[in-house]
Amino acid sequence: MPTLTPWPERAAFNNCQHTAEPGCAVQQAIVQGELDARRLTNYQKLHAEQARNAASLQQRREKERQFSKLVKSVTSLKAKKYAE
Numbered sequence: 001m002p003t004l005t006p007w008p009e010r011a012a013f014n015n016c017q018h019t020a021e022p023g024c025a026v027q028q029a030i031v032q033g034e035l036d037a038r039r040l041t042n043y044q045k046l047h048a049e050q051a052r053n054a055a056s057l058q059q060r061r062e063k064e065r066q067f068s069k070l071v072k073s074v075t076s077l078k079a080k081k082y083a084e
Contacts, residue, residue, distance in 0.1 A: 018044070 018040060020025040029035035 016024050016026070018024055021027075026035065030037050030040060051055060
């Protein structure tokens with residue numbers, strides 16, 4: 001994932017989103033012409049896409065866990081039924 005180095009290292013906050021935080025070095029660099037605004041826009045788009053992909057993976061894993069639990073419970077019920 002591309003970075004905005006070296007500007008975030010100069011930021012006032014370590015969790016700066018580079019949008020409206022006071023003292024944001026990235027926003028200052030854009031205003032001063034040191035950084036192209038498109039680079040920040042692309043960075044934010046990639047960051048958002050990465051968050052969506054990560055959430056999707058977590059959701060898939062949770063569904064797989066739930067299905068696995070369902071299969072185990074059905075298998076257990078069948079085993080009890082045929083053991084009688």
